[in-house]
Amino acid sequence: MVAVIHQGSSLREAVNYNERKVERQVAVLLDAGYYPKDPEDLTFKQRLARLENRAKLNQRVKVNHFHVSLNFAPGEHIAKEDLKQIAALYLDKIGFANQPYLLYEHNDSGHPHLHVVSTTIRADGSSINLHNIGRNQSSKARREIENQFGLIKADGRKGQSFELKPVNLQKVEYGKSDTKRAISNVLSSVLESYRYTSLPELNAVLKQYNIMADGGMEDSRIYRNQGLVYYALDANGNRAGASIKASDFHFRPTLKFLQNQFAAGETDRLKHRAKLKNSIDLILVRGQGQSLEDLMLSLEKEGVKVVLRKSPTGLVYGITYVDHRTKCVFNGSVLGKEYSAKGILDRIGQKNTALQTTAKKLDKKQSSEASDIKLQESVGSFASFDFNANPESNKSSDPLLEDLFTPLSDDSLTPWQLRKSRRKKRKKNISQ
Structure with a gap:
């Protein structure tokens, strides 16, 4: 079973959403908890009024409603009475005991699921705290109900798991x-x-x-x-x-x-980092990650999807891990440098060659072409040089050739004392 708490702006909006489904005959009102009438005898106004009147007892609270869907695995067939008990028990366990609620059964998707609408305002005007209710009270209640009713567990401990199917x-x-x-x-x-x-x-x-x-x-x-x-x-x-x-x-x-x-x-997600890092390290130590593709396949078998970010030329510049076991998403760099795209490629000894190979070929080609051009220019200028002509007529606009044919002065045979520059003597001021 998967419990999903929905955000909304008002009680009316949450009730209207479910009532529209009823009008389209893709949902039915299954139960009305703590209402004075049976669900089939209630009008729309009566269904809504009961919740709104309770919410008016504390108008300082901004979020005065609660809307949750209880999702079951495809193929699970649960009796109507059991569905009612599951919803009532779930509400009791998360702190909504004795709260009025509307229970709808939806049949417009590939798996059976319920929607429950209630209010966070109690009869004495106090409010129910919803902070982290999904990760704390709801998770605990879900596990207990799964065990009590023998439902397929959301974490797949029975070898089965409830997974959403991609939009087809x-x-x-x-x-x-x-x-x-x-x-x-x-x-x-x-x-x-x-x-x-x-x-x-x-x-x-x-x-x-x-x-x-x-x-x-x-x-x-x-x-x-x-x-x-x-x-x-x-x-x-x-x-x-x-x-x-x-x-x-x-x-x-x-x-x-x-x-x-x-x-x-x-x-x-912090408490789940170590588990993911250990999974990656273990695969690499065992030698199951001979290539990036091997690593991705091995991780996928363990429930971790690797999503690569690539440039238009195919260069891998980023990596994201989606850990379906803990339902946590991590960028590689968050786990550490050795788990980033570059770090992983270095660890498995696979070079990120998509751009490097192309770049090296281009650099080599450009370098070769540039050398050929310089050589041709130099040879051309050298060929036009007349060794028998007047030196003045051979003056070239090419500074390379001028440097090449200009004699160098060599002071190596001149005594050091003669090469040393003399200091200029300062004139003494003569006082008169």
């Missing part, structure tokens, strides 16, 4: 809701569960699912306004279809949201 563009029509839904499914699971510190690091993960995040060029309007868009990639990694603004997704994966994730990822 062959099944998507560009510009329609299918594309947006497919991207949304990946973002909702990746953004909260992986630890990254920059947009390029996040893209190292998203690209594996044929998705890219783009903050625009420095002179673009989207960059000036601190905007962010997401778009799909085709099988060759090229942009395909229209981009979708971050604000168009219900959980709003905007640049502001990502900046908070960047800051959290900076500290959260």
